[in-house]
Amino acid sequence: MVQSVKQWKSIDEQISLIRERGMIVGDVEQARHFLRRVGYYRLSGYWYPFRQFNAKGERADNFVAGSQFSDVVALYLFDRKLRLLALDAIERIELAIQVEISHLLGRRDPYAHENPDELHGNFTKKKTRKGVTLHIRWLEGFHALVQRSKRKPFVKHNLDKYGRLPIWVAIEVFDFGTMSKLYAGLQIKDKIAIERQFGLNEGKHLQAWLRSLNFLRNTSAHQSRLWNCNVLELSSVPRNMLQLGQLRNSRPFLYFCIMQKILRIICPDSNWGQRFTDLLTAFPEVENNAIQLEDMGVIAGWEKWQLWK
DSSP, X not given: OXXXXXXXXXXXXXXXXXXXXXXXXXXXXHHXXXXXXXXXXXXXXXXXXXXXXXXXXXXXXXXXXXXXXXXXXXXXXXXXXXXXXXXHHHHHHHHHHHHHHHHHHHHHOTTGGGOGGGBOHHHHTOBOTTSSBHHHHHXXXXXXXXXXXXXXXHHHHHHHHHSSOOHHHHGGGOOHHHHHHXXXXXXXXXXXXXXXXXXXXXXXXXXXXXXXXXXXXXXXXXXXXXXXXXXXXXXXXXXXXXXXXXXXXXXXXXXXXXXXXXXHHHOTTOOHHHHHXXXXXXXXXXXXXXXXXXXXXXXXXXXXXXXXX
């Protein structure tokens, strides 16, 4: 039967509940602090791997013997640092791609992002089930971003003087999704030209990478669990990237490798890769082995790859 109301529990009642289920709470004040400031429901995503399996192979309410609340906190803090690293890298990648798009398109037409002739036919001519093209849907979203930004001096100036935003100004109001969708709508020759700036040349991989990175960005920006999440926007890698080809594309580690690959081109002096390897080295070690770095998609020997040196 479906209950009409989920029963509310105080912080101390929440602690009592997880203790009843086998969680060791050694530091009650620490537990109170994190349950109040982070929340029971969000933390439950981090103690999920500590739950036992029942006879059907499903997660039960009770915890594996030796599960400690302090380990849950350590995992949460690890994931928080991981999310911040993801946002740091993706922001730099986003800006670099935006500049590449604006430089390439703006050279031909300052308003190429609004000109169907400068974009791929599938983007500008093929209609969706709702009877509009992907380009029209993109323009609707773009114009909504412009309206939200019209009080910004540079937006107001261009709208007042020219009536619209040239591509090199338009990118300043893009969000990551808007940018990645425009990239997907570029002509193949333009995709290849931009991909070459990032060590690719087939005109297809970067488009998928941007979708995957957008998924990780949204996960991180909304403070959702990242370290072992199922990546729903999957990417592949070129055949010549043999090491990356060993990785599971449904797990985040592959996409952190992709971030590092791009960052080494656009920010060659960055210490982002070192900060990432330092963080993975500090992954929480728990006595009952309920969590492992492999759940993130990491494989043995990754730290010896040239990518991370």
